[in-house]
Each structure stands twice: as C-alpha cells, then as structure tokens.
Amino acid sequence: MNRHEQRERAMITVYQYLLVPRDLNELIENEYEMKPEEIDPYFHDVIRTAVANTERYSGYINNVLKEGWTFARLGYIEKAILLNGCAEFDLKQIEAAVIIDESVEMAKKYCDEDTYKLINSVLDII
Numbered sequence: 001m002n003r004h005e006q007r008e009r010a011m012i013t014v015y016q017y018l019l020v021p022r023d024l025n026e027l028i029e030n031e032y033e034m035k036p037e038e039i040d041p042y043f044h045d046v047i048r049t050a051v052a053n054t055e056r057y058s059g060y061i062n063n064v065l066k067e068g069w070t071f072a073r074l075g076y077i078e079k080a081i082l083l084n085g086c087a088e089f090d091l092k093q094i095e096a097a098v099i100i101d102e103s104v105e106m107a108k109k110y111c112d113e114d115t116y117k118l119i120n121s122v123l124d125i126i
Contacts, residue, residue: 001032006032006043007106009043010050011080011084011106012080013027014047014050015076015080016031018080042091045091046088046091049090050080050083050084050086053090057086057087058072061074085099085119086123089126099123100123100124103120103123106119107119
C-alpha cells in the first residue's frame with residue numbers, strides 16, 4: 001500500500017471516529033486490514049494527532065472559513081480531510097504543498113464537486 005492509499009485510509013479512520021467515537025486502535029486495524037506494525041507509523045501519528053486536537057483544529061478552521069460557515073456545518077468527510085491536514089502540518093514531516101495537494105485529491109474523490117476549493121483555501125491559509 002503506497003503513502004497516498006495510507007493517507008486515504010487515515011482520513012477514513014478519522015471520518016469513522018467522527019461518526020461514532022470508539023477505540024482508535026480497533027478502527028485503524030479494521031480500516032487498514034493489516035497488522036498494526038505493517039502500517040507506516042506516520043499515519044498512526046496523523047490519526048491520533050487529528051483526533052486528539054479536534055477542538056484546537058476546529059478553532060483554526062473556524063477562523064478561516066467564510067462568514068456564516070463553521071466547522072460544525074461541514075460534512076464529516078470534509079472535517080476528516082481538514083483535521084488530517086492540520087495534523088500533518090503539526091507533525092512537520094511532509095511539505096505543506098504535498099499535504100494540500102493530497103487533501104485536495106481526496107476532496108475531489110470523496111466530496112461534492114466544488115468542495116476541493118474549500119479544502120484548498122482553508123489549508124492554504126492555515
């Protein structure tokens with residue numbers, strides 16, 4: 001499984017957690033369908049950082065959303081993509097341009113037609 005696929009699975013794991021909070025280890029194992037030691041530790045960190053800092057990241061996101069929009073109004077997939085993007089920024093192991101590009105690609109694949117623009121603009125400002 002390449003890094004892009006692992007990044008997508010990390011986003012889906014956070015999405016599932018946002019829908020119904022439960023044990024992260026179980027979610028990770030179920031989503032990745034591999035032994036925990038076979039998963040790139042970076043993505044364990046992304047998932048755990050995104051979940052642990054949801055409140056802080058939602059504050060950053062609220063500060064850059066257009067008036068009338070809040071993090072709470074976003075769909076769960078959009079939230080998961082943005083939270084993982086913020087977590088990757090915090091981990092400082094990947095260039096910002098790569099994080100934004102990967103997040104935009106996920107938005108194009110999983111979200112409504114123009115949502116990628118929102119993801120791009122929010123992460124570009126953060």
